[in-house]
Amino acid sequence: MRCAWVLAVSSRPATDPAARGVCFPQRGRMVRIASALGLVMFSVALLILSLISYVSIKKDFLLSTPRYGPNGGPRMYMFHAGFRSQLAMKYLDPAFSSLTNVLSADMQNNSKWTYNSTAFTQLRKEISQHIDIPHNFTLTRDSVRIGQLMHYDYSSHKYVFSIGENFRSLLPDASPILNKHYNVCAVVGNSGILTGSRCGPQIEKFDFVFRCNFAPTEIFKKDVGRRTNLTTFNPSILEKYYNNLLTVQDRNNFFLSLKKLDGAILWIPAFFFHTSATVTRTLVDFFVEHRGQLNVQLAWPGNIMQYINNYWKTKQLSPKRLSTGILMYTLASSMCDQIHLYGFWPFGWDPNTGKELPYHYYDKKGTKFTTKWQESHQLPAEFKLLYKMHMEGLLKLTLSHCA
Numbered sequence: 001m002r003c004a005w006v007l008a009v010s011s012r013p014a015t016d017p018a019a020r021g022v023c024f025p026q027r028g029r030m031v032r033i034a035s036a037l038g039l040v041m042f043s044v045a046l047l048i049l050s051l052i053s054y055v056s057i058k059k060d061f062l063l064s065t066p067r068y069g070p071n072g073g074p075r076m077y078m079f080h081a082g083f084r085s086q087l088a089m090k091y092l093d094p095a096f097s098s099l100t101n102v103l104s105a106d107m108q109n110n111s112k113w114t115y116n117s118t119a120f121t122q123l124r125k126e127i128s129q130h131i132d133i134p135h136n137f138t139l140t141r142d143s144v145r146i147g148q149l150m151h152y153d154y155s156s157h158k159y160v161f162s163i164g165e166n167f168r169s170l171l172p173d174a175s176p177i178l179n180k181h182y183n184v185c186a187v188v189g190n191s192g193i194l195t196g197s198r199c200g201p202q203i204e205k206f207d208f209v210f211r212c213n214f215a216p217t218e219i220f221k222k223d224v225g226r227r228t229n230l231t232t233f234n235p236s237i238l239e240k241y242y243n244n245l246l247t248v249q250d251r252n253n254f255f256l257s258l259k260k261l262d263g264a265i266l267w268i269p270a271f272f273f274h275t276s277a278t279v280t281r282t283l284v285d286f287f288v289e290h291r292g293q294l295n296v297q298l299a300w301p302g303n304i305m306q307y308i309n310n311y312w313k314t315k316q317l318s319p320k321r322l323s324t325g326i327l328m329y330t331l332a333s334s335m336c337d338q339i340h341l342y343g344f345w346p347f348g349w350d351p352n353t354g355k356e357l358p359y360h361y362y363d364k365k366g367t368k369f370t371t372k373w374q375e376s377h378q379l380p381a382e383f384k385l386l387y388k389m390h391m392e393g394l395l396k397l398t399l400s401h402c403a
Contacts, residue, residue, distance in 0.1 A: 115338055116393025123394055124333050126314070131307035133334035137175045138267075138299035141168055152274045153305035154321060159274035166288045167280075167300075176265050176297050177335055182207040185336035188224060189325040189343030190215045192357035192369070193350060199342055199402035200225040206340065210332055212324040213237060216362050218260070223361065224343070230265040232324050235279035245282055254286070258294050265297045272305065317385050319378035326382055329395065340396040344386060346379035352401055 127133070144150075146168055149160040186206040188194075190213065203209060203225035211217070211231040217224055243250045258266070270280040287298065305322070308330055312322060325344055332339050343361065348369030350357050358367045390397040 113390070113396050114393050115396070117337070119392055120333075120337070120394050127311050127330060127333055130311040131304060133331055134175055134178045136304050136307075137177050137301065137331065139171050139302045140175065141171045141173055143302075144168060144171070150271050151303060153272050153303050155274035159277075161271065161277055161280065164284075167284050170284060170287050170298050171300060172298065176299060177331075180335055182336045184338040184340065185210065185332050186340050186342060187325065187328045187332055188212070188215075189341065190360045190362070191343040191345040192348075192359060192361050192363065193345035193399065194220075194223045194343045194361040195357065197223045197342075197401045197403075199223055199398065202402045203227065203342060208332075208336060210328045212328060214257070214266075215360070220361060228261060228264045230267060231261070232328065233266050233268045234324070235268065235270060235276035235283065238279050238282060244279065245286060251286070255290065255294070258296055261296050263295050263297070265299050267299045267301065269301055271301070271303055315385060317381060319381065323379060323382055326386070329386075338396070340398060341386065342398050344383065344397060345399055346383055351399055
Protein backbone atom coordinates (compact mmCIF):
# COMPACT_ATOMS: atom_id res chain seq x y z
CA MET A 1 0.00 0.00 0.00
CA ARG A 2 1.43 3.36 -1.03
CA CYS A 3 2.34 5.72 1.81
CA ALA A 4 1.10 9.29 1.23
CA TRP A 5 2.21 12.50 2.93
CA VAL A 6 -0.42 14.08 5.18
CA LEU A 7 -0.93 17.60 3.89
CA ALA A 8 -4.17 18.55 5.57
CA VAL A 9 -4.82 19.30 9.21
CA SER A 10 -5.55 16.09 11.05
CA SER A 11 -7.22 15.36 14.32
CA ARG A 12 -4.38 13.08 15.27
CA PRO A 13 -1.95 14.23 17.93
CA ALA A 14 1.20 16.03 16.75
CA THR A 15 3.29 13.19 18.12
CA ASP A 16 1.75 10.76 15.65
CA PRO A 17 4.27 10.29 12.76
CA ALA A 18 1.49 10.09 10.21
CA ALA A 19 0.09 13.38 11.47
CA ARG A 20 3.48 15.00 10.81
CA GLY A 21 3.64 13.66 7.28
CA VAL A 22 6.45 11.20 8.02
CA CYS A 23 6.95 7.95 6.15
CA PHE A 24 9.94 6.10 7.64
CA PRO A 25 10.25 3.32 5.01
CA GLN A 26 10.25 5.79 2.13
CA ARG A 27 12.71 8.11 3.88
CA GLY A 28 15.06 5.19 4.45
CA ARG A 29 14.98 4.34 0.76
CA MET A 30 15.64 7.96 -0.16
CA VAL A 31 18.64 8.15 2.15
CA ARG A 32 20.09 4.98 0.61
CA ILE A 33 19.50 6.30 -2.90
CA ALA A 34 21.11 9.66 -2.02
CA SER A 35 24.14 7.89 -0.50
CA ALA A 36 24.54 5.74 -3.60
CA LEU A 37 24.31 8.77 -5.88
CA GLY A 38 26.84 10.64 -3.75
CA LEU A 39 29.28 7.74 -3.97
CA VAL A 40 28.86 7.55 -7.74
CA MET A 41 29.42 11.30 -8.11
CA PHE A 42 32.52 11.14 -5.92
CA SER A 43 33.93 8.26 -7.96
CA VAL A 44 33.27 10.11 -11.23
CA ALA A 45 34.95 13.25 -9.86
CA LEU A 46 37.98 11.25 -8.73
CA LEU A 47 38.24 9.62 -12.15
CA ILE A 48 38.04 13.00 -13.88
CA LEU A 49 40.79 14.43 -11.65
CA SER A 50 42.97 11.40 -12.31
CA LEU A 51 42.48 11.75 -16.06
CA ILE A 52 43.35 15.44 -15.83
CA SER A 53 46.57 14.48 -14.01
CA TYR A 54 47.38 11.91 -16.65
CA VAL A 55 46.81 14.36 -19.50
CA SER A 56 48.86 16.96 -17.65
CA ILE A 57 51.78 14.57 -17.46
CA LYS A 58 51.53 13.67 -21.11
CA LYS A 59 51.50 17.34 -22.06
CA ASP A 60 54.23 18.57 -19.78
CA PHE A 61 56.80 15.77 -19.66
CA LEU A 62 60.38 16.93 -19.87
CA LEU A 63 61.68 15.10 -22.86
CA SER A 64 60.75 16.74 -26.12
CA THR A 65 60.75 13.39 -27.87
CA PRO A 66 60.10 9.89 -26.52
CA ARG A 67 63.23 8.22 -25.22
CA TYR A 68 63.64 4.52 -24.77
CA GLY A 69 66.25 2.28 -23.29
CA PRO A 70 68.47 0.33 -25.67
CA ASN A 71 66.30 -2.74 -25.20
CA GLY A 72 63.11 -0.88 -26.03
CA GLY A 73 62.22 -0.39 -22.38
CA PRO A 74 59.45 1.95 -21.23
CA ARG A 75 60.02 5.65 -21.57
CA MET A 76 60.42 7.88 -18.55
CA TYR A 77 58.16 10.89 -18.13
CA MET A 78 59.39 13.81 -16.06
CA PHE A 79 56.56 15.67 -14.42
CA HIS A 80 55.83 18.88 -12.61
CA ALA A 81 53.30 18.20 -9.86
CA GLY A 82 53.53 16.44 -6.51
CA PHE A 83 51.38 13.59 -5.25
CA ARG A 84 48.84 14.11 -8.01
CA SER A 85 51.37 13.30 -10.71
CA GLN A 86 52.89 10.42 -8.79
CA LEU A 87 49.47 8.82 -8.52
CA ALA A 88 48.76 9.22 -12.20
CA MET A 89 52.27 8.17 -13.14
CA LYS A 90 52.16 5.00 -11.12
CA TYR A 91 48.62 3.81 -11.66
CA LEU A 92 47.28 5.37 -14.85
CA ASP A 93 50.15 5.70 -17.30
CA PRO A 94 50.50 2.37 -19.14
CA ALA A 95 54.12 3.25 -19.89
CA PHE A 96 54.97 3.19 -16.18
CA SER A 97 56.24 -0.16 -15.00
CA SER A 98 59.25 -1.31 -12.97
CA LEU A 99 62.20 0.20 -14.78
CA THR A 100 64.49 -2.72 -14.08
CA ASN A 101 66.93 -1.89 -16.85
CA VAL A 102 67.44 1.86 -17.17
CA LEU A 103 65.75 5.20 -16.95
CA SER A 104 66.38 6.13 -20.53
CA ALA A 105 69.25 5.82 -22.99
CA ASP A 106 70.98 9.02 -21.93
CA MET A 107 70.66 8.16 -18.20
CA GLN A 108 71.86 4.60 -18.59
CA ASN A 109 75.08 5.12 -20.45
CA ASN A 110 77.42 7.53 -18.71
CA SER A 111 79.60 7.80 -21.78
CA LYS A 112 76.75 9.45 -23.66
CA TRP A 113 76.74 12.43 -21.31
CA THR A 114 78.99 15.20 -22.59
CA TYR A 115 80.27 18.06 -20.48
CA ASN A 116 79.71 21.42 -22.18
CA SER A 117 82.59 23.52 -20.90
CA THR A 118 81.62 26.57 -22.95
CA ALA A 119 78.07 26.62 -21.61
CA PHE A 120 79.25 26.01 -18.05
CA THR A 121 81.73 28.88 -18.24
CA GLN A 122 78.90 31.11 -19.38
CA LEU A 123 76.69 29.90 -16.49
CA ARG A 124 79.45 30.64 -13.99
CA LYS A 125 79.82 34.13 -15.45
CA GLU A 126 76.07 34.74 -15.18
CA ILE A 127 76.01 33.66 -11.53
CA SER A 128 78.99 35.87 -10.71
CA GLN A 129 77.08 38.85 -12.09
CA HIS A 130 74.50 38.33 -9.35
CA ILE A 131 76.78 37.37 -6.46
CA ASP A 132 80.50 37.04 -5.74
CA ILE A 133 80.29 33.59 -4.16
CA PRO A 134 83.90 33.20 -2.90
CA HIS A 135 83.71 36.48 -0.96
CA ASN A 136 80.10 36.05 0.18
CA PHE A 137 80.43 32.38 1.10
CA THR A 138 80.76 33.35 4.75
CA LEU A 139 80.91 36.37 7.00
CA THR A 140 84.45 37.13 8.19
CA ARG A 141 85.70 38.88 11.29
CA ASP A 142 86.49 42.03 9.36
CA SER A 143 83.10 42.11 7.64
CA VAL A 144 81.04 42.57 10.83
CA ARG A 145 81.32 44.48 14.08
CA ILE A 146 80.14 43.68 17.59
CA GLY A 147 76.65 45.02 18.10
CA GLN A 148 75.80 44.94 14.40
CA LEU A 149 72.20 43.90 13.70
CA MET A 150 71.67 41.14 11.13
CA HIS A 151 68.33 40.67 9.44
CA TYR A 152 66.95 37.43 8.00
CA ASP A 153 66.51 36.54 4.33
CA TYR A 154 63.11 34.90 4.66
CA SER A 155 61.64 36.66 7.71
CA SER A 156 60.11 40.02 8.43
CA HIS A 157 62.58 42.88 8.62
CA LYS A 158 61.54 43.51 12.22
CA TYR A 159 63.52 40.45 13.38
CA VAL A 160 67.21 41.01 14.06
CA PHE A 161 70.22 39.18 15.47
CA SER A 162 72.84 41.18 17.33
CA ILE A 163 76.43 40.16 16.58
CA GLY A 164 78.14 39.36 19.86
CA GLU A 165 81.79 38.90 20.72
CA ASN A 166 81.52 35.08 20.84
CA PHE A 167 79.85 34.89 17.43
CA ARG A 168 82.41 37.17 15.84
CA SER A 169 85.26 35.17 17.35
CA LEU A 170 84.03 32.06 15.51
CA LEU A 171 84.09 33.72 12.09
CA PRO A 172 87.04 32.89 9.82
CA ASP A 173 89.60 35.52 8.87
CA ALA A 174 88.96 34.78 5.20
CA SER A 175 86.59 32.71 3.12
CA PRO A 176 87.73 29.05 3.14
CA ILE A 177 86.91 28.70 -0.57
CA LEU A 178 88.73 31.81 -1.68
CA ASN A 179 91.08 30.94 -4.58
CA LYS A 180 90.11 27.25 -4.29
CA HIS A 181 89.65 25.35 -7.53
CA TYR A 182 88.64 21.74 -8.19
CA ASN A 183 88.26 19.75 -11.37
CA VAL A 184 85.27 17.48 -10.72
CA CYS A 185 82.94 17.84 -7.72
CA ALA A 186 79.99 15.90 -6.38
CA VAL A 187 76.93 17.45 -4.78
CA VAL A 188 75.17 14.74 -2.79
CA GLY A 189 71.52 15.28 -1.99
CA ASN A 190 69.59 13.24 0.55
CA SER A 191 66.90 11.65 -1.61
CA GLY A 192 65.73 8.12 -0.91
CA ILE A 193 66.84 7.20 -4.43
CA LEU A 194 70.34 6.68 -2.98
CA THR A 195 69.07 3.72 -0.94
CA GLY A 196 70.63 0.63 -2.48
CA SER A 197 72.36 2.67 -5.17
CA ARG A 198 75.90 1.48 -4.36
CA CYS A 199 77.17 4.91 -5.41
CA GLY A 200 79.47 5.32 -2.39
CA PRO A 201 82.75 4.25 -4.05
CA GLN A 202 82.04 6.50 -7.01
CA ILE A 203 81.32 9.52 -4.81
CA GLU A 204 84.53 8.93 -2.84
CA LYS A 205 86.63 9.56 -5.97
CA PHE A 206 85.58 13.17 -6.56
CA ASP A 207 87.93 16.05 -5.91
CA PHE A 208 85.46 17.80 -3.61
CA VAL A 209 82.22 16.48 -2.08
CA PHE A 210 79.34 18.72 -1.01
CA ARG A 211 76.67 17.29 1.29
CA CYS A 212 73.41 18.67 2.60
CA ASN A 213 72.23 19.22 6.16
CA PHE A 214 74.74 17.18 8.10
CA ALA A 215 73.36 13.94 6.67
CA PRO A 216 74.75 10.74 8.24
CA THR A 217 77.15 8.74 6.09
CA GLU A 218 78.86 6.05 8.19
CA ILE A 219 76.20 3.33 8.09
CA PHE A 220 75.17 4.31 4.55
CA LYS A 221 78.67 4.50 3.08
CA LYS A 222 78.02 1.83 0.42
CA ASP A 223 75.37 4.05 -1.09
CA VAL A 224 76.55 7.59 -0.32
CA GLY A 225 80.23 7.34 0.61
CA ARG A 226 81.84 8.92 3.66
CA ARG A 227 84.01 11.65 2.22
CA THR A 228 82.76 15.12 3.11
CA ASN A 229 84.51 18.35 2.23
CA LEU A 230 81.54 20.61 2.93
CA THR A 231 78.17 20.05 4.53
CA THR A 232 75.41 22.50 5.27
CA PHE A 233 73.95 22.62 8.76
CA ASN A 234 70.45 24.00 9.05
CA PRO A 235 70.07 25.15 12.69
CA SER A 236 66.83 23.16 12.93
CA ILE A 237 68.96 19.99 12.85
CA LEU A 238 70.08 20.76 16.39
CA GLU A 239 66.45 20.67 17.53
CA LYS A 240 65.41 17.65 15.51
CA TYR A 241 68.33 15.30 16.12
CA TYR A 242 70.24 16.62 19.13
CA ASN A 243 67.47 17.85 21.45
CA ASN A 244 68.94 21.37 21.46
CA LEU A 245 71.91 19.99 23.45
CA LEU A 246 69.83 19.92 26.62
CA THR A 247 71.55 16.89 28.14
CA VAL A 248 75.12 15.69 28.51
CA GLN A 249 74.35 12.78 26.19
CA ASP A 250 72.99 15.13 23.52
CA ARG A 251 76.14 17.23 23.70
CA ASN A 252 78.38 14.17 23.50
CA ASN A 253 76.49 12.84 20.49
CA PHE A 254 76.81 16.15 18.70
CA PHE A 255 80.51 16.40 19.53
CA LEU A 256 81.18 12.91 18.16
CA SER A 257 79.24 13.67 14.98
CA LEU A 258 81.33 16.80 14.42
CA LYS A 259 84.52 14.83 15.02
CA LYS A 260 83.76 12.74 11.92
CA LEU A 261 83.93 15.80 9.68
CA ASP A 262 87.71 15.88 10.10
CA GLY A 263 88.56 19.24 8.57
CA ALA A 264 85.43 19.71 6.48
CA ILE A 265 83.58 23.01 6.15
CA LEU A 266 80.40 23.30 8.23
CA TRP A 267 78.25 25.85 6.40
CA ILE A 268 75.65 27.23 8.83
CA PRO A 269 72.92 29.45 7.30
CA ALA A 270 71.99 31.21 10.53
CA PHE A 271 70.36 34.22 8.85
CA PHE A 272 67.74 32.63 6.64
CA PHE A 273 64.91 32.47 9.22
CA HIS A 274 64.44 34.31 12.50
CA THR A 275 63.32 31.04 14.09
CA SER A 276 66.97 30.00 14.02
CA ALA A 277 68.06 32.71 16.44
CA THR A 278 67.86 30.70 19.66
CA VAL A 279 69.50 27.65 18.12
CA THR A 280 72.25 29.83 16.66
CA ARG A 281 73.10 31.12 20.13
CA THR A 282 73.21 27.54 21.43
CA LEU A 283 75.57 26.60 18.60
CA VAL A 284 77.79 29.60 19.28
CA ASP A 285 78.08 28.71 22.97
CA PHE A 286 78.89 25.10 22.10
CA PHE A 287 81.64 25.97 19.62
CA VAL A 288 83.18 28.52 21.98
CA GLU A 289 83.19 25.93 24.76
CA HIS A 290 84.89 23.37 22.50
CA ARG A 291 87.22 25.76 20.75
CA GLY A 292 90.36 23.92 19.60
CA GLN A 293 88.84 20.48 20.21
CA LEU A 294 87.23 20.05 16.80
CA ASN A 295 88.87 20.04 13.39
CA VAL A 296 86.01 21.81 11.62
CA GLN A 297 86.00 24.94 9.48
CA LEU A 298 83.00 27.05 10.43
CA ALA A 299 81.33 29.19 7.78
CA TRP A 300 78.38 31.51 8.52
CA PRO A 301 76.87 33.07 5.36
CA GLY A 302 75.24 36.45 5.66
CA ASN A 303 72.24 37.69 3.68
CA ILE A 304 72.98 36.12 0.32
CA MET A 305 69.72 34.51 -0.72
CA GLN A 306 68.17 37.48 -2.49
CA TYR A 307 71.11 37.51 -4.90
CA ILE A 308 71.05 33.76 -5.50
CA ASN A 309 67.26 33.83 -5.89
CA ASN A 310 67.58 36.60 -8.47
CA TYR A 311 69.86 34.44 -10.58
CA TRP A 312 67.53 31.44 -10.59
CA LYS A 313 64.60 33.67 -11.46
CA THR A 314 66.35 34.27 -14.76
CA LYS A 315 65.94 30.51 -15.32
CA GLN A 316 62.22 30.73 -14.53
CA LEU A 317 62.72 29.14 -11.13
CA SER A 318 61.29 31.20 -8.28
CA PRO A 319 59.92 29.09 -5.42
CA LYS A 320 59.36 30.60 -2.01
CA ARG A 321 62.59 28.96 -0.96
CA LEU A 322 65.29 27.25 -3.03
CA SER A 323 66.26 23.78 -1.90
CA THR A 324 69.59 23.17 -0.18
CA GLY A 325 70.64 21.02 -3.12
CA ILE A 326 70.30 23.70 -5.77
CA LEU A 327 71.93 26.17 -3.38
CA MET A 328 74.93 23.82 -3.15
CA TYR A 329 75.09 23.59 -6.92
CA THR A 330 75.24 27.38 -7.03
CA LEU A 331 78.13 27.48 -4.57
CA ALA A 332 79.93 24.66 -6.37
CA SER A 333 79.76 26.54 -9.67
CA SER A 334 82.37 29.00 -8.39
CA MET A 335 84.82 26.29 -7.30
CA CYS A 336 84.41 23.38 -9.70
CA ASP A 337 84.78 22.82 -13.44
CA GLN A 338 82.36 19.88 -13.50
CA ILE A 339 79.52 19.15 -11.11
CA HIS A 340 77.88 15.75 -10.68
CA LEU A 341 74.64 15.44 -8.71
CA TYR A 342 73.57 12.42 -6.66
CA GLY A 343 70.44 12.00 -4.58
CA PHE A 344 68.35 14.54 -6.50
CA TRP A 345 65.01 12.80 -7.00
CA PRO A 346 62.01 14.38 -5.22
CA PHE A 347 59.49 11.61 -5.82
CA GLY A 348 58.25 8.69 -3.77
CA TRP A 349 59.17 5.80 -6.06
CA ASP A 350 62.43 4.47 -7.45
CA PRO A 351 62.69 5.01 -11.23
CA ASN A 352 65.02 1.99 -11.43
CA THR A 353 62.77 -0.52 -9.68
CA GLY A 354 59.39 1.11 -9.24
CA LYS A 355 59.53 0.47 -5.49
CA GLU A 356 58.39 3.05 -2.95
CA LEU A 357 61.04 5.33 -1.48
CA PRO A 358 61.30 7.41 1.70
CA TYR A 359 62.02 11.09 1.26
CA HIS A 360 65.54 10.80 2.75
CA TYR A 361 67.92 7.86 2.34
CA TYR A 362 68.51 7.88 6.10
CA ASP A 363 64.83 7.85 7.13
CA LYS A 364 63.78 4.98 9.35
CA LYS A 365 62.51 1.90 7.54
CA GLY A 366 58.81 2.19 6.92
CA THR A 367 58.83 6.00 6.81
CA LYS A 368 56.37 7.11 4.17
CA PHE A 369 57.17 9.68 1.51
CA THR A 370 55.61 13.07 2.18
CA THR A 371 55.03 15.89 -0.27
CA LYS A 372 55.48 18.74 2.23
CA TRP A 373 59.06 19.36 1.08
CA GLN A 374 57.95 19.24 -2.54
CA GLU A 375 55.41 21.95 -1.86
CA SER A 376 57.68 24.23 0.19
CA HIS A 377 60.55 24.11 -2.31
CA GLN A 378 58.70 23.31 -5.55
CA LEU A 379 61.09 20.41 -5.95
CA PRO A 380 59.54 18.91 -9.09
CA ALA A 381 60.07 22.24 -10.87
CA GLU A 382 63.68 22.29 -9.66
CA PHE A 383 64.20 18.74 -10.82
CA LYS A 384 62.79 19.56 -14.24
CA LEU A 385 65.29 22.41 -14.59
CA LEU A 386 68.19 20.28 -13.37
CA TYR A 387 67.35 17.57 -15.88
CA LYS A 388 67.30 20.18 -18.64
CA MET A 389 70.73 21.36 -17.48
CA HIS A 390 71.90 17.74 -17.51
CA MET A 391 70.85 17.43 -21.13
CA GLU A 392 72.72 20.66 -21.92
CA GLY A 393 75.95 19.38 -20.32
CA LEU A 394 75.92 21.90 -17.47
CA LEU A 395 75.81 19.18 -14.83
CA LYS A 396 75.58 15.40 -14.66
CA LEU A 397 72.50 14.07 -12.90
CA THR A 398 72.89 10.49 -11.68
CA LEU A 399 69.62 8.67 -11.12
CA SER A 400 70.52 5.09 -11.95
CA HIS A 401 72.26 2.73 -9.54
CA CYS A 402 76.04 2.81 -9.67
CA ALA A 403 76.89 -0.89 -9.25
